[in-house]
Amino acid sequence: xxxxxxxxxxxxxxxxxxxxxxxxxxxxxxxxxxxxxxxxxxxxxxxxxxxxxxxxxxxxxxxxxxxxxxxxxxxxxxxxxxxxxxxxxxxxxxxxxxxxxxxxxxxxxxxxxxxxxxxxxxxxxxxxxxxxxxxxxxxxxxxxxxxxxxxxxxxxxxxxxxxxxxxxxxxxxxxxxxxxxxxxxxxxxxxxxxxxxxxxxxxxxxxxxxxxxxxxxxxxxxxxxxxxxxxxxxxxxxxxxxxxxxxxxxxxxxxxxxxxxxxxxxxxxxxxxxxxxx
Amino acid sequence: xxxxxxxxxxxxxxxxxxxxxxxxxxxxxxxxxxxxxxxxxxxxxxxxxxxxxxxxxxxxxxxxxxxxxxxxxxxxxxxxxxxxxxxxxxxxxxxxxxxxxxxxxxxxxxxxxxxxxxxxxxxxxxxxxxxxxxxxxxxxxxxxxxxxxxxxxxxxxxxxxxxxxxxxxxxxxxxxxxxxxxxxxxxxxxxxxxxxxxxxxxxxxxxxxxxxxxxxxxxxxxxxxxxxxxxxxxxxxxxxxxxxxxxxxxxxxxxxxxxxxxxxxxxxxxxxxxxxxxxxxxxxxxxxxxxxxxxxxxxxxxxxxxxxxxxxxxxxxxxxxxxxxxxxxxxxxxxxxxxxxxxxxxxxxxxxxxxxxxxxxxxxxxxxxxxxxxxxxxxxxxxxxxxxxxxxxxxxxxxxxxxxxxxxxxxxxxxxxxxxxxxxxxxxxxxxxxxxxxxxxxxxx
Numbered sequence: 144x145x146x147x148x149x150x151x152x153x154x155x156x157x158x159x160x161x162x163x164x165x166x167x168x169x170x171x172x173x174x175x176x177x178x179x180x181x182x183x184x185x186x187x188x189x190x191x192x193x194x195x196x197x198x199x200x201x202x203x204x205x206x207x208x209x210x211x212x213x214x215x216x217x218x219x220x221x222x223x224x225x226x227x228x229x230x231x232x233x234x235x236x237x238x239x240x241x242x243x244x245x246x247x248x249x250x251x252x253x254x255x256x257x258x259x260x261x262x263x264x265x266x267x268x269x270x271x272x273x274x275x276x277x278x279x280x281x282x283x284x285x286x287x288x289x290x291x292x293x294x295x296x297x298x299x300x301x302x303x304x305x306x307x308x309x310x311x312x313x314x315x316x317x318x319x320x321x322x323x324x325x326x327x328x329x330x331x332x333x334x335x336x337x338x339x340x341x342x343x344x345x346x347x348x349x350x351x352x353x354x355x356x357x358x359x360x361x362x363x364x365x366x367x368x369x370x371x372x373x374x375x376x377x378x379x380x381x382x383x384x385x386x387x388x389x390x391x392x393x394x395x396x397x398x399x400x401x402x403x404x405x406x407x408x409x410x411x412x413x414x415x416x417x418x419x420x421x
Numbered sequence: 422x423x424x425x426x427x428x429x430x431x432x433x434x435x436x437x438x439x440x441x442x443x444x445x446x447x448x449x450x451x452x453x454x455x456x457x458x459x460x461x462x463x464x465x466x467x468x469x470x471x472x473x474x475x476x477x478x479x480x481x482x483x484x485x486x487x488x489x490x491x492x493x494x495x496x497x498x499x500x501x502x503x504x505x506x507x508x509x510x511x512x513x514x515x516x517x518x519x520x521x522x523x524x525x526x527x528x529x530x531x532x533x534x535x536x537x538x539x540x541x542x543x544x545x546x547x548x549x550x551x552x553x554x555x556x557x558x559x560x561x562x563x564x565x566x567x568x569x570x571x572x573x574x575x576x577x578x579x580x581x582x583x584x585x586x587x588x589x590x591x592x593x594x595x596x597x598x599x600x601x602x603x604x605x606x607x608x609x610x611x612x613x614x615x616x617x618x619x620x621x622x623x624x625x626x627x628x629x630x631x632x633x634x635x636x637x638x639x640x641x642x643x644x645x646x647x648x649x650x651x652x653x654x655x656x657x658x659x660x661x662x663x664x665x666x667x668x669x670x671x672x673x674x675x676x677x678x679x680x681x682x683x684x685x686x687x688x689x690x691x692x693x694x695x696x697x698x699x700x701x702x703x704x705x706x707x708x709x710x711x712x713x714x715x716x717x718x719x720x721x722x723x724x725x726x727x728x729x730x731x732x733x734x735x736x737x738x739x740x741x742x743x744x745x746x747x748x749x750x751x752x753x754x755x756x757x758x759x760x761x762x763x764x765x766x767x768x769x770x771x772x773x774x775x776x777x778x779x780x781x782x783x784x785x786x787x788x789x790x791x792x793x794x795x796x797x798x799x800x801x802x803x804x805x806x807x808x809x810x811x812x813x814x815x816x817x818x819x820x821x822x823x824x825x826x827x828x829x830x831x832x833x834x835x836x837x838x839x840x841x842x843x844x845x846x847x848x849x850x851x852x853x854x855x856x857x858x859x860x861x862x863x864x865x866x
Contacts, residue, residue: 266814270808
């Protein structure tokens with residue numbers, strides 16, 4: 144089997160209009176962190192409205208992929224390309240990516256004591272709206288928009304006046320990430336282990352919240368260890384990432400295979416040279 | 422050296438006739454000037470001034486200042502509902518309160534000085550030095566003291582009295598000496614706002630030596646707010662000398678934004694048990710500015726509590742200094758003294774000096790101190806930028822969060838306008854917002 148050059152069964156013409164560009168195209172991506180090569184020739188294409196699940200063992204490079212898409216400076220791209228809606232994503236500053244519709248749900252959201260969630264979110268929303276050429280929201284509009292999403296995520300209004308993520312439980316932090324995603328209405332959302340550290344109830348709420356944000360236009364990359372999130376949020380495509388590249392792709396059935404059999408059988412099928420990278 | 426000293430004494434004698442006060446006062450001025458000339462301006466040899474090079478500012482005031490002949494100035498709006506005293510450095514102090522209630526005495530220091538022996542008690546309060554004071558600026562202030570506000574809150578006063586002391590500095594390089602005397606009788610409370618601005622917002626290179634003497638009676642409660650936003654390259658040294666009676670509470674909130682060199686000293690001495698002292702300050706520096714908070718809290722009685730938190734945010738080559746000394750005298754048992762300083766450097770060239778000092782001569786006390794200096798957290802910056810905020814906007818938001826807890830009433834969400842400007846929270850929020858707005862517009866650097 145040829146894993147190196149595998150692509151999702153998607154072509155640029157998959158969308159309804161037939162002419163729109165691919166949402167995201169990653170080609171032969173190589174990324175190092177502090178001198179260690181983590182991604183070693185990763186390829187991935189995501190079309191509009193598609194949900195791609197990325198699974199893989201610890202240390203396989205899942206979070207690296209998420210951070211590189213968002214633009215974290217600690218991750219050094221040493222080769223390959225990422226094209227987002229026809230543009231070179233790697234040349235765009237972090238905030239420009241966000242303003243153009245890229246959203247990362249953080250695995251470990253940062254706590255900022257003293258900065259209220261409302262103030263942060265309203266500033267962020269207005270930056271994004273301005274980039275889209277839309278009018279900024281005032282405090283009243285903001286509360287109206289925020290209220291709808293908070294209800295869906297079963298979050299109390301008092302969230303907004305609390306310091307950003309400070310003292311939030313694991314579940315509250317992840318709900319806050321989904322809340323931010325709902326507010327910013329991204330075109331491409333990358334969810335980095337949004338299900339980790341959640342109890343069953345929180346998982347259900349978070350999954351339902353993300354599912355509600357699924358539209359025919361919005362694409363998602365869902366990075367997870369477990370099947371449980373994907374029970375609620377059924378992916379169109381599933382990829383297994385190991386040793387810095389995608390070693391197997393398939394449909395939703397691959398989720399169950401991984402859940403039942405783990406990753407060992409996939410790793411054993413790899414050509415001997417693969418782990419070292421191409 | 423002798424030459425310049427004798428010239429200084431000559432200048433002093435030329436100016437003395439223009440200074441208010443009786444022969445008795447002038448004798449005190451003469452002795453103070455002699456002490457000052459023996460010691461000179463504080464410099465590097467003085468441990469408490471090691472990182473704050475005052476240099477050689479012009480120390481002799483001009484005649485316009487002494488004669489109080491300067492033209493009246495148009496004061497910025499006073500705080501809503503506040504009694505006020507305005508003092509422009511060239512014009513005499515002016516009481517801005519048409520009617521004074523029985524429970525408030527509001528006057529000028531010039532009149533106290535002129536009354537001489539009739540106001541003996543006030544004079545001794547006005548001239549008292551804290552025991553910890555070693556440097557000579559207080560002497561220099563006594564020698565050239567021109568005017569200021571006299572303020573006494575009497576029992577029966579309501580709880581929400583606000584007095585706004587506005588000092589306007591003239592353009593040019595004048596030496597300005599002011600002194601305020603504030604007396605809170607037992608059980609009274611007051612919010613005192615000391616506000617340093619320049620006349621008509623013009624840049625000034627003045628040398629300011631300001632002293633405020635504060636006396637808190639048994640159970641009195643003083644909230645002292647100090648805001649300095651003087652444009653230009655002024656050298657500003659202001660001192661608060663505080664005597665706290667039994668179970669009184671003194672709160673200081675200081676904001677240093679302007680001037681080339683600005684220092685605020687708070688010397689707080691307990692004169693009875695169970696005092697509560699809460700000192701907080703923020704310095705925001707850019708360019709070559711130097712801002713210095715100096716505190717000395719002397720617990721001489723049992724059961725006192727003191728809390729200190731000082732912060733600075735520094736751009737370019739600016740510097741901040743924090744010297745915080747807590748002295749716990751023998752017998753002052755059960756004292757709880759906490760102190761901390763935190764600085765954020767926005768440039769590789771900025772410097773923050775922090776020197777906490779604890780001197781403990783009593784048993785059964787709780788003391789702590791801590792200091793941090795660092796840059797803004799990079800993970801937090803990435804998090805905010807990943808939501809669409811520019812580097813500048815992300816920095817400004819993080820700095821807002823950083824500074825809010827040392828400001829009275831926190832930081833308003835937006836720039837105060839119109840009537841909203843006339844609250845004490847707005848008085849602090851205005852300069853902070855203006856500073857942060859500049860940061861938020863900066864692009865990646």
